[in-house]
Amino acid sequence: MNKLQAAAKLSDAVSAEAIMAAMQESNVQPNAACYGCLINACAKVGDVVRAEYWLNELINADVGKPNLICINIIINACSKSAQIDKAESWLKRMPEMDIEPDVMSYNAVIDACARNGDVDRAESWMQYMQDHDTHGNVVSYSSLLHACAKSGAAKRAESWLKKMLEANVEPNAICYNAVIHAFCKAGDHVRAVQYVQHMGNQGISPTVNTYSTIIDKFAKDGNIDMAETWLTKMENEGIEADLVTYNMILRAYGKNGDPAKATCLFKRMLDKGVKPNAVLEPAEPPNPHNADHAHAVDELAPAPLRHQPQGSLRDRHAL
Numbered sequence: 001m002n003k004l005q006a007a008a009k010l011s012d013a014v015s016a017e018a019i020m021a022a023m024q025e026s027n028v029q030p031n032a033a034c035y036g037c038l039i040n041a042c043a044k045v046g047d048v049v050r051a052e053y054w055l056n057e058l059i060n061a062d063v064g065k066p067n068l069i070c071i072n073i074i075i076n077a078c079s080k081s082a083q084i085d086k087a088e089s090w091l092k093r094m095p096e097m098d099i100e101p102d103v104m105s106y107n108a109v110i111d112a113c114a115r116n117g118d119v120d121r122a123e124s125w126m127q128y129m130q131d132h133d134t135h136g137n138v139v140s141y142s143s144l145l146h147a148c149a150k151s152g153a154a155k156r157a158e159s160w161l162k163k164m165l166e167a168n169v170e171p172n173a174i175c176y177n178a179v180i181h182a183f184c185k186a187g188d189h190v191r192a193v194q195y196v197q198h199m200g201n202q203g204i205s206p207t208v209n210t211y212s213t214i215i216d217k218f219a220k221d222g223n224i225d226m227a228e229t230w231l232t233k234m235e236n237e238g239i240e241a242d243l244v245t246y247n248m249i250l251r252a253y254g255k256n257g258d259p260a261k262a263t264c265l266f267k268r269m270l271d272k273g274v275k276p277n278a279v280l281e282p283a284e285p286p287n288p289h290n291a292d293h294a295h296a297v298d299e300l301a302p303a304p305l306r307h308q309p310q311g312s313l314r315d316r317h318a319l
């Protein structure tokens with residue numbers, strides 16, 4: 001049992017399964033804890049199929065029923081791999097196993113919906129949870145807000161933020177960032193900027209993701225001067241821009257054909273100690289018919305430098 005636990009803690013599912021096989025070959029009856037270790041080990045490495053296999057083995061082994069922790073591990077593993085149907089299926093099976101779902105059970109399912117940008121399903125589970133006397137916490141709401149942000153459902157995000165406050169659940173920066181991201185995705189930078197100001201008024205400090213979301217919106221809209229204004233504002237607030245943030249603007253300058261300003265910003269980035277992710281040989285002149293050039297910072301002068309085109313919110317967890 002100790003070896004099995006050790007393997008599970010190390011996320012070594014292969015060794016854990018080998019130890020279980022050896023126990024069974026030696027006619028050593030595994031207990032529920034042994035199965036729990038295997039479920040956890042497989043879930044940690046993202047092997048939902050094997051984690052489910054061992055949970056079903058536990059259910060059929062007549063050594064005790066699974067506990068809440070085992071089911072939550074499975075639901076969470078399904079959530080991380082964005083398998084909504086499986087996550088929902090295990091949540092629905094909990095009552096037949098005499099296990100009462102807790103807020104973590106529901107949160108994992110809501111998160112699975114959020115990862116797929118399925119706002120309707122996420123809202124449905126939030127409502128279901130509340131109808132069954134389980135109160136959502138900051139994780140519940142932030143996952144739901146993330147679903148809204150991913151699909152650009154700005155008004156719904158705003159509505160859930162209000163409901164969160166009405167439920168006396170204090171929003172954090174992640175929650176506000178989700179609302180800001182939703183408004184930016186919906187094309188409403190004015191409302192997004194208002195929420196940056198609002199979160200500051202509430203005593204919640206904007207983060208690098210807060211500013212980067214606004215910068216990304218202005219840069220993509222071609223309003224590069226405003227993007228740089230927000231970069232300066234960010235730095236004045238003591239928040240250091242990272243490579244992703246700079247590359248949002250560098251990419252915009254590249255598309256706009258303004259190598260002088262791109263070079264100036266590139267030098268500013270280097271002066272701040274932010275290193276390009278990779279620097280290779282000088283690039284050929286940009287070809288407007290080549291999509292790769294549209295996404296690389298190859299237009300920098302006087303000596304263009306090519307590095308991997310990193311510079312969107314997808315390169316960093318946006319919320």
